[in-house]
Amino acid sequence: MERAIYDQMRVLQQDHWWFAARREILSAQVARLPLPRPAQILEAGCGPGGNLAMLQRFGEVCAIEPDEASRLYAAEHSGADVRHGLLPQSVPDFGRAFDLVAAFDVIEHVPDDAGAVAALAGLLKPGGYMITTVPANAWMWSDHDAAHHHKRRYGLSGYRKLFEDAGLTVRRASHFNTLLFPPIAAVRLAKNAAGRTGGDEAMPPAPLNGVLKAVFGAERALLAAVDLPFGVSILLIAQRPPLGPS
Numbered sequence: 001m002e003r004a005i006y007d008q009m010r011v012l013q014q015d016h017w018w019f020a021a022r023r024e025i026l027s028a029q030v031a032r033l034p035l036p037r038p039a040q041i042l043e044a045g046c047g048p049g050g051n052l053a054m055l056q057r058f059g060e061v062c063a064i065e066p067d068e069a070s071r072l073y074a075a076e077h078s079g080a081d082v083r084h085g086l087l088p089q090s091v092p093d094f095g096r097a098f099d100l101v102a103a104f105d106v107i108e109h110v111p112d113d114a115g116a117v118a119a120l121a122g123l124l125k126p127g128g129y130m131i132t133t134v135p136a137n138a139w140m141w142s143d144h145d146a147a148h149h150h151k152r153r154y155g156l157s158g159y160r161k162l163f164e165d166a167g168l169t170v171r172r173a174s175h176f177n178t179l180l181f182p183p184i185a186a187v188r189l190a191k192n193a194a195g196r197t198g199g200d201e202a203m204p205p206a207p208l209n210g211v212l213k214a215v216f217g218a219e220r221a222l223l224a225a226v227d228l229p230f231g232v233s234i235l236l237i238a239q240r241p242p243l244g245p246s
Helices: 003-012 017-031 052-056 068-078 113-121 143-147 156-165 181-194 206-217 219-225
Strands: 039-044 059-064 081-083 098-104 124-135 169-176 233-239
Touching: 003 068, 017 052, 017 098, 017 124, 017 206, 017 219, 017 233, 039 052, 052 059, 052 068, 059 068, 059 098, 068 081, 098 113, 113 124, 113 156, 156 169, 156 233, 169 219, 206 219
Parallel strands: 039 059, 039 098, 059 081, 098 124
Antiparallel strands: 124 233, 169 233
8 A cells, every 4th residue: 555545544543533443343343252261362464553553352362463563663653463464475474273264355466366365364273264344346446455455355255255265154244234234335436437536434423423433333233133144344264174084
């Protein structure tokens, strides 16, 4: 990503509606997994560490991050072991396998997405889980994607196939950021049609930020009950097959 995007994430990751509500949703999804307590957890592409404290509620967390400034910031503010690495070719050796590997809006940045999924799958213990999110819908491509150096946006079936081809069993594949999908899609399409540039990252005024967080955060309860048929993003949870009886 551009240097300015990393720096902006550091400022926004705690309170911006998208980051804050997404953490609530992802925390609820992790809590539903049958992980040991404490679990051994790896976050790939942690950026400036906005999700590390949430993951640390479930166990001991390590992380990988290629951007040096973000890596140092994440390590300092979380106390986690955050190492340099780049998917799929230079994944650091933590000397262990993991109960959970998380990659939140990471895989869309990697040219070799199949190789990235396979590399992360290889870090799982037998029976371990991978939880990932990516942007959905190729037709929603905008300057936001270009500024973030996305390589693609995904359809649900194609994204699911990456994990199946890596030998994982997909346990859940759902869209999310569904309730706000109509206005977000409308704004993206209007900007594209008008040839306007600029991303979506600015902090809204506090009242609007609170409303957007509440609306997006309401999907925590929805996703506890059903998979969502459309949305701005995709959530996928996969499992490495457990060892069979000896």
